Amino acid sequence: MTAIIAASGVSKTFHQPKRFSGLGGALKGLFNREYTEIHAVADISFTIAAGEAVGYLGPNGAGKSTMIKMMTGILVPSGGTLSVLGRAPHNHRMINAAEIGVVFGQRSQLWWDLPVRDSFEVNRHIYDIPAARYADNLAYLSDMLAMGGYLDRPVRQLSLGQRMRAEIAMALLHDPKILFLDEPTIGLDVVAKDAVRKFLSKLNRERGTTIILTTHDLQDIEEICPRLIMVDEGKLLFDGEVTRLRAALGSRRRLTLTFGTDPGAITLAGAQLVSDEGAAKHFLLDSEEISILNVLTELGSGYDLSDVALEEPDIEEVIRTFYQNKSKLAGA
Numbered sequence: 001m002t003a004i005i006a007a008s009g010v011s012k013t014f015h016q017p018k019r020f021s022g023l024g025g026a027l028k029g030l031f032n033r034e035y036t037e038i039h040a041v042a043d044i045s046f047t048i049a050a051g052e053a054v055g056y057l058g059p060n061g062a063g064k065s066t067m068i069k070m071m072t073g074i075l076v077p078s079g080g081t082l083s084v085l086g087r088a089p090h091n092h093r094m095i096n097a098a099e100i101g102v103v104f105g106q107r108s109q110l111w112w113d114l115p116v117r118d119s120f121e122v123n124r125h126i127y128d129i130p131a132a133r134y135a136d137n138l139a140y141l142s143d144m145l146a147m148g149g150y151l152d153r154p155v156r157q158l159s160l161g162q163r164m165r166a167e168i169a170m171a172l173l174h175d176p177k178i179l180f181l182d183e184p185t186i187g188l189d190v191v192a193k194d195a196v197r198k199f200l201s202k203l204n205r206e207r208g209t210t211i212i213l214t215t216h217d218l219q220d221i222e223e224i225c226p227r228l229i230m231v232d233e234g235k236l237l238f239d240g241e242v243t244r245l246r247a248a249l250g251s252r253r254r255l256t257l258t259f260g261t262d263p264g265a266i267t268l269a270g271a272q273l274v275s276d277e278g279a280a281k282h283f284l285l286d287s288e289e290i291s292i293l294n295v296l297t298e299l300g301s302g303y304d305l306s307d308v309a310l311e312e313p314d315i316e317e318v319i320r321t322f323y324q325n326k327s328k329l330a331g332a
Protein backbone atom coordinates (compact mmCIF):
# COMPACT_ATOMS: atom_id res chain seq x y z
CA MET A 1 0.00 0.00 0.00
CA THR A 2 1.20 3.50 -0.76
CA ALA A 3 1.74 5.98 2.04
CA ILE A 4 -0.59 8.94 1.75
CA ILE A 5 0.79 10.60 4.85
CA ALA A 6 4.51 10.57 5.62
CA ALA A 7 6.01 12.37 8.59
CA SER A 8 9.77 12.28 8.99
CA GLY A 9 11.36 13.88 12.04
CA VAL A 10 8.52 16.41 12.25
CA SER A 11 8.67 18.95 15.06
CA LYS A 12 6.83 22.06 16.10
CA THR A 13 8.22 24.49 18.63
CA PHE A 14 6.19 27.40 19.97
CA HIS A 15 7.89 30.44 21.45
CA GLN A 16 5.87 31.82 24.29
CA PRO A 17 6.76 35.16 25.92
CA LYS A 18 7.89 34.68 29.53
CA ARG A 19 5.63 36.35 32.07
CA PHE A 20 7.03 38.10 35.13
CA SER A 21 4.88 38.80 38.19
CA GLY A 22 3.96 42.22 39.59
CA LEU A 23 4.12 45.69 38.04
CA GLY A 24 7.91 45.56 37.83
CA GLY A 25 7.63 42.24 36.09
CA ALA A 26 5.10 43.60 33.59
CA LEU A 27 7.48 46.51 32.76
CA LYS A 28 10.39 44.09 32.48
CA GLY A 29 8.32 41.98 30.09
CA LEU A 30 7.63 45.04 27.91
CA PHE A 31 11.27 45.97 27.46
CA ASN A 32 13.02 42.69 27.82
CA ARG A 33 11.22 39.99 25.83
CA GLU A 34 12.27 36.53 26.89
CA TYR A 35 10.71 33.43 25.44
CA THR A 36 10.05 29.93 26.64
CA GLU A 37 10.34 27.22 24.01
CA ILE A 38 7.52 24.68 23.96
CA HIS A 39 8.34 21.54 22.02
CA ALA A 40 4.75 20.62 21.20
CA VAL A 41 5.83 18.01 18.60
CA ALA A 42 9.36 16.61 18.79
CA ASP A 43 10.92 14.50 16.05
CA ILE A 44 7.85 12.47 15.08
CA SER A 45 8.01 9.98 12.20
CA PHE A 46 5.31 7.69 10.81
CA THR A 47 3.62 6.76 7.56
CA ILE A 48 -0.05 6.12 7.00
CA ALA A 49 -1.38 4.12 4.05
CA ALA A 50 -4.57 4.81 2.11
CA GLY A 51 -7.58 3.23 3.80
CA GLU A 52 -6.13 3.03 7.30
CA ALA A 53 -7.95 4.16 10.44
CA VAL A 54 -5.45 5.48 12.97
CA GLY A 55 -6.05 6.71 16.50
CA TYR A 56 -3.72 9.43 17.79
CA LEU A 57 -3.75 9.23 21.54
CA GLY A 58 -2.02 11.02 24.37
CA PRO A 59 -2.62 12.98 27.57
CA ASN A 60 -3.44 16.72 27.65
CA GLY A 61 -0.76 18.82 26.00
CA ALA A 62 0.89 15.79 24.34
CA GLY A 63 0.87 17.50 20.94
CA LYS A 64 -2.07 15.77 19.25
CA SER A 65 -3.90 18.86 17.99
CA THR A 66 -0.64 20.44 16.87
CA MET A 67 0.13 17.40 14.71
CA ILE A 68 -3.38 17.41 13.20
CA LYS A 69 -3.05 21.14 12.49
CA MET A 70 0.24 20.50 10.66
CA MET A 71 -1.26 17.66 8.62
CA THR A 72 -4.19 19.86 7.62
CA GLY A 73 -1.91 22.74 6.66
CA ILE A 74 -3.02 25.14 9.42
CA LEU A 75 0.41 25.12 11.11
CA VAL A 76 3.87 25.03 9.55
CA PRO A 77 6.30 22.46 11.01
CA SER A 78 9.45 23.90 12.62
CA GLY A 79 11.51 20.94 11.43
CA GLY A 80 11.42 17.66 9.52
CA THR A 81 9.35 16.86 6.45
CA LEU A 82 5.64 16.25 6.26
CA SER A 83 3.81 15.05 3.19
CA VAL A 84 0.05 14.58 2.84
CA LEU A 85 -1.17 13.12 -0.47
CA GLY A 86 2.26 13.86 -1.91
CA ARG A 87 2.41 17.53 -0.90
CA ALA A 88 3.65 19.64 1.99
CA PRO A 89 0.22 20.64 3.39
CA HIS A 90 1.10 24.19 4.52
CA ASN A 91 2.47 25.05 1.06
CA HIS A 92 -0.66 23.83 -0.72
CA ARG A 93 -3.46 24.69 1.65
CA MET A 94 -6.16 25.10 -1.03
CA ILE A 95 -5.39 21.89 -2.96
CA ASN A 96 -4.93 20.05 0.31
CA ALA A 97 -8.28 21.32 1.61
CA ALA A 98 -10.04 19.94 -1.48
CA GLU A 99 -8.77 16.44 -0.73
CA ILE A 100 -9.16 16.25 3.03
CA GLY A 101 -12.02 16.68 5.46
CA VAL A 102 -11.55 18.13 8.93
CA VAL A 103 -13.73 17.94 12.03
CA PHE A 104 -12.71 19.76 15.19
CA GLY A 105 -14.93 18.52 18.00
CA GLN A 106 -14.77 21.81 19.87
CA ARG A 107 -15.05 24.19 16.91
CA SER A 108 -18.04 24.25 14.57
CA GLN A 109 -17.82 24.68 10.82
CA LEU A 110 -21.59 24.97 10.55
CA TRP A 111 -23.38 28.32 10.35
CA TRP A 112 -25.08 28.81 13.71
CA ASP A 113 -28.25 30.58 12.57
CA LEU A 114 -28.74 28.75 9.28
CA PRO A 115 -30.50 25.44 8.67
CA VAL A 116 -28.02 22.57 8.39
CA ARG A 117 -28.88 22.19 4.69
CA ASP A 118 -27.81 25.80 3.98
CA SER A 119 -24.38 25.26 5.58
CA PHE A 120 -24.00 22.23 3.35
CA GLU A 121 -24.94 24.36 0.32
CA VAL A 122 -22.18 26.82 1.25
CA ASN A 123 -19.68 23.96 1.12
CA ARG A 124 -21.11 22.77 -2.18
CA HIS A 125 -20.15 26.15 -3.68
CA ILE A 126 -16.78 26.42 -1.90
CA TYR A 127 -15.72 22.97 -3.10
CA ASP A 128 -17.51 23.26 -6.43
CA ILE A 129 -19.17 19.87 -5.97
CA PRO A 130 -21.07 18.72 -9.11
CA ALA A 131 -24.85 18.67 -8.53
CA ALA A 132 -25.35 14.91 -9.02
CA ARG A 133 -22.45 14.00 -6.74
CA TYR A 134 -23.66 16.44 -4.11
CA ALA A 135 -27.18 14.98 -4.23
CA ASP A 136 -25.81 11.42 -3.92
CA ASN A 137 -23.52 12.29 -1.04
CA LEU A 138 -26.19 14.23 0.80
CA ALA A 139 -28.60 11.30 0.48
CA TYR A 140 -25.94 8.81 1.64
CA LEU A 141 -24.78 10.91 4.61
CA SER A 142 -28.25 11.95 5.65
CA ASP A 143 -29.30 8.31 5.68
CA MET A 144 -26.16 6.92 7.36
CA LEU A 145 -26.09 9.63 10.01
CA ALA A 146 -29.89 9.74 10.45
CA MET A 147 -30.06 13.48 9.78
CA GLY A 148 -33.33 13.48 7.81
CA GLY A 149 -35.32 14.88 10.71
CA TYR A 150 -33.22 17.97 11.25
CA LEU A 151 -31.64 19.01 7.96
CA ASP A 152 -33.95 22.03 7.80
CA ARG A 153 -33.49 23.15 11.39
CA PRO A 154 -31.08 25.91 12.42
CA VAL A 155 -27.84 24.60 13.86
CA ARG A 156 -28.36 26.49 17.15
CA GLN A 157 -31.44 24.31 17.88
CA LEU A 158 -29.57 21.00 17.54
CA SER A 159 -28.36 18.74 20.33
CA LEU A 160 -24.61 18.22 20.55
CA GLY A 161 -24.96 14.73 19.06
CA GLN A 162 -27.02 15.99 16.12
CA ARG A 163 -24.57 18.82 15.54
CA MET A 164 -21.57 16.47 15.56
CA ARG A 165 -23.22 14.23 12.98
CA ALA A 166 -23.87 17.31 10.83
CA GLU A 167 -20.23 18.44 11.28
CA ILE A 168 -19.02 15.06 10.06
CA ALA A 169 -21.39 15.10 7.08
CA MET A 170 -20.27 18.64 6.20
CA ALA A 171 -16.64 17.49 6.15
CA LEU A 172 -17.48 14.59 3.83
CA LEU A 173 -19.68 16.20 1.17
CA HIS A 174 -16.74 16.75 -1.19
CA ASP A 175 -15.53 13.11 -0.94
CA PRO A 176 -12.22 13.74 0.83
CA LYS A 177 -9.62 10.98 0.68
CA ILE A 178 -8.61 11.60 4.29
CA LEU A 179 -10.82 12.58 7.21
CA PHE A 180 -9.10 14.18 10.21
CA LEU A 181 -11.08 14.36 13.42
CA ASP A 182 -9.91 16.11 16.57
CA GLU A 183 -11.86 14.74 19.55
CA PRO A 184 -15.01 13.81 17.58
CA THR A 185 -16.87 12.30 20.53
CA ILE A 186 -16.00 14.85 23.19
CA GLY A 187 -19.02 15.78 25.31
CA LEU A 188 -21.39 13.34 23.59
CA ASP A 189 -23.63 10.96 25.49
CA VAL A 190 -23.26 7.20 25.13
CA VAL A 191 -25.88 6.85 22.37
CA ALA A 192 -24.45 9.72 20.30
CA LYS A 193 -20.90 8.40 20.72
CA ASP A 194 -22.03 5.02 19.52
CA ALA A 195 -23.69 6.49 16.41
CA VAL A 196 -20.55 8.48 15.51
CA ARG A 197 -18.24 5.49 16.04
CA LYS A 198 -20.41 3.12 14.02
CA PHE A 199 -20.60 5.61 11.16
CA LEU A 200 -16.85 6.29 11.05
CA SER A 201 -16.06 2.62 11.14
CA LYS A 202 -18.49 1.95 8.28
CA LEU A 203 -17.17 4.88 6.26
CA ASN A 204 -13.65 3.52 6.57
CA ARG A 205 -14.72 0.00 5.61
CA GLU A 206 -17.19 0.77 2.84
CA ARG A 207 -15.71 3.83 1.19
CA GLY A 208 -12.06 3.31 2.08
CA THR A 209 -11.78 6.83 3.52
CA THR A 210 -8.58 7.13 5.54
CA ILE A 211 -9.37 8.23 9.09
CA ILE A 212 -7.05 9.88 11.57
CA LEU A 213 -8.55 10.86 14.86
CA THR A 214 -7.32 12.22 18.14
CA THR A 215 -9.17 11.24 21.25
CA HIS A 216 -9.03 10.78 24.98
CA ASP A 217 -11.70 8.13 24.75
CA LEU A 218 -10.13 4.73 24.39
CA GLN A 219 -13.36 3.22 23.18
CA ASP A 220 -13.09 5.40 20.06
CA ILE A 221 -9.83 3.61 19.31
CA GLU A 222 -11.22 0.16 20.11
CA GLU A 223 -14.19 0.59 17.80
CA ILE A 224 -12.72 2.58 14.93
CA CYS A 225 -8.93 2.26 14.76
CA PRO A 226 -6.92 -0.98 14.57
CA ARG A 227 -3.76 1.12 14.66
CA LEU A 228 -2.71 3.37 17.49
CA ILE A 229 -0.10 6.12 17.63
CA MET A 230 0.65 7.23 21.18
CA VAL A 231 2.44 10.44 22.02
CA ASP A 232 3.52 12.14 25.20
CA GLU A 233 5.32 15.46 25.67
CA GLY A 234 5.53 15.79 21.88
CA LYS A 235 7.35 12.50 21.39
CA LEU A 236 6.19 9.29 19.78
CA LEU A 237 5.89 6.49 22.32
CA PHE A 238 4.17 3.75 20.39
CA ASP A 239 3.01 3.11 16.83
CA GLY A 240 1.33 -0.17 15.98
CA GLU A 241 -1.65 -2.42 16.41
CA VAL A 242 -3.54 -2.27 19.68
CA THR A 243 -3.01 -6.04 19.92
CA ARG A 244 0.79 -5.54 19.70
CA LEU A 245 0.61 -2.97 22.48
CA ARG A 246 -1.17 -5.51 24.63
CA ALA A 247 1.43 -8.16 23.85
CA ALA A 248 4.36 -5.79 24.41
CA LEU A 249 3.07 -4.85 27.82
CA GLY A 250 2.26 -8.38 28.78
CA SER A 251 -1.29 -7.34 29.63
CA ARG A 252 -2.97 -10.55 30.53
CA ARG A 253 -6.20 -12.10 29.38
CA ARG A 254 -8.77 -13.03 31.97
CA LEU A 255 -10.24 -16.53 31.98
CA THR A 256 -13.41 -17.41 33.86
CA LEU A 257 -14.38 -21.04 34.40
CA THR A 258 -17.91 -21.68 35.64
CA PHE A 259 -18.83 -25.06 37.08
CA GLY A 260 -22.21 -26.68 37.82
CA THR A 261 -21.00 -27.29 41.38
CA ASP A 262 -17.96 -25.93 43.23
CA PRO A 263 -15.07 -28.28 42.32
CA GLY A 264 -12.89 -27.00 45.18
CA ALA A 265 -9.37 -25.66 44.65
CA ILE A 266 -8.03 -25.80 41.10
CA THR A 267 -4.53 -25.02 39.87
CA LEU A 268 -3.64 -24.55 36.21
CA ALA A 269 -0.15 -24.24 34.74
CA GLY A 270 0.27 -20.90 32.94
CA ALA A 271 -2.62 -19.28 34.76
CA GLN A 272 -2.88 -17.50 38.05
CA LEU A 273 -6.03 -17.71 40.15
CA VAL A 274 -7.12 -14.16 40.98
CA SER A 275 -10.52 -14.76 42.50
CA ASP A 276 -12.42 -17.82 43.63
CA GLU A 277 -16.20 -17.57 43.94
CA GLY A 278 -16.68 -21.30 44.40
CA ALA A 279 -18.50 -22.34 41.24
CA ALA A 280 -16.86 -19.46 39.29
CA LYS A 281 -13.07 -19.14 39.21
CA HIS A 282 -11.19 -16.26 37.61
CA PHE A 283 -7.65 -16.66 36.27
CA LEU A 284 -5.15 -14.39 34.54
CA LEU A 285 -3.29 -16.16 31.74
CA ASP A 286 0.49 -15.79 31.86
CA SER A 287 1.12 -15.42 28.14
CA GLU A 288 -0.47 -14.77 24.74
CA GLU A 289 0.44 -18.32 23.67
CA ILE A 290 -1.91 -20.08 26.07
CA SER A 291 -5.17 -21.06 24.34
CA ILE A 292 -8.47 -22.24 25.75
CA LEU A 293 -7.59 -25.69 24.41
CA ASN A 294 -4.38 -25.67 26.52
CA VAL A 295 -6.44 -24.80 29.57
CA LEU A 296 -9.08 -27.43 29.01
CA THR A 297 -6.45 -30.09 28.38
CA GLU A 298 -4.66 -29.03 31.55
CA LEU A 299 -7.90 -29.15 33.49
CA GLY A 300 -8.70 -32.66 32.27
CA SER A 301 -12.10 -34.34 32.33
CA GLY A 302 -14.12 -35.11 35.41
CA TYR A 303 -15.26 -31.54 36.04
CA ASP A 304 -18.83 -30.33 35.72
CA LEU A 305 -17.77 -27.35 33.58
CA SER A 306 -20.74 -25.24 32.39
CA ASP A 307 -19.06 -22.19 30.84
CA VAL A 308 -15.66 -20.91 29.73
CA ALA A 309 -15.12 -17.19 29.05
CA LEU A 310 -11.94 -15.53 27.84
CA GLU A 311 -11.68 -11.72 27.90
CA GLU A 312 -9.04 -9.51 26.34
CA PRO A 313 -7.53 -7.05 28.79
CA ASP A 314 -9.48 -3.84 28.94
CA ILE A 315 -7.79 -1.16 26.82
CA GLU A 316 -7.93 1.31 29.72
CA GLU A 317 -5.85 -1.14 31.72
CA VAL A 318 -3.44 -1.56 28.79
CA ILE A 319 -2.90 2.19 28.50
CA ARG A 320 -2.49 2.59 32.26
CA THR A 321 0.16 -0.13 32.20
CA PHE A 322 1.70 1.60 29.21
CA TYR A 323 2.32 4.87 30.99
CA GLN A 324 3.74 3.00 33.96
CA ASN A 325 6.10 1.01 31.71
CA LYS A 326 7.13 3.44 28.96
CA SER A 327 10.66 2.09 28.86
CA LYS A 328 9.52 -1.49 28.16
CA LEU A 329 8.14 -0.37 24.80
CA ALA A 330 11.39 0.95 23.41
CA GLY A 331 12.21 -2.45 21.94
CA ALA A 332 8.64 -3.53 21.22
Ligand SMILES: Nc1ncnc2c1ncn2[C@@H]1O[C@H](COP(=O)(O)OP(=O)(O)OP(=O)(O)O)[C@@H](O)[C@H]1O
Binding pocket: 014, 015, 016, 038, 039, 040, 058, 059, 060, 061, 062, 063, 064, 065, 066, 067
Ligand atom coordinates in the same frame (compact mmCIF):
# COMPACT_ATOMS: atom_id res chain seq x y z
N1 LIG B 1 -0.35 28.44 19.59
C1 LIG B 1 0.36 27.98 20.62
N2 LIG B 1 1.27 28.75 21.25
C2 LIG B 1 2.01 28.30 22.28
N3 LIG B 1 1.92 27.04 22.77
C3 LIG B 1 1.02 26.21 22.18
C4 LIG B 1 0.20 26.63 21.08
N4 LIG B 1 -0.58 25.60 20.72
C5 LIG B 1 -0.27 24.56 21.54
N5 LIG B 1 0.68 24.95 22.42
C6 LIG B 1 1.32 24.09 23.45
O1 LIG B 1 1.83 22.95 22.81
C7 LIG B 1 1.62 21.78 23.62
C8 LIG B 1 0.81 20.77 22.83
O2 LIG B 1 -0.50 21.27 22.63
P1 LIG B 1 -1.63 20.48 21.83
O3 LIG B 1 -2.87 21.33 21.81
O4 LIG B 1 -1.10 20.02 20.54
O5 LIG B 1 -1.85 19.21 22.77
P2 LIG B 1 -3.00 18.13 22.77
O6 LIG B 1 -2.33 16.81 22.89
O7 LIG B 1 -3.91 18.33 21.61
O8 LIG B 1 -3.74 18.47 24.13
P3 LIG B 1 -5.29 18.33 24.57
O9 LIG B 1 -5.57 16.88 24.69
O10 LIG B 1 -5.32 19.03 25.87
O11 LIG B 1 -6.11 19.01 23.50
C9 LIG B 1 0.95 22.28 24.89
O12 LIG B 1 1.96 22.49 25.86
C10 LIG B 1 0.31 23.59 24.47
O13 LIG B 1 0.21 24.48 25.57
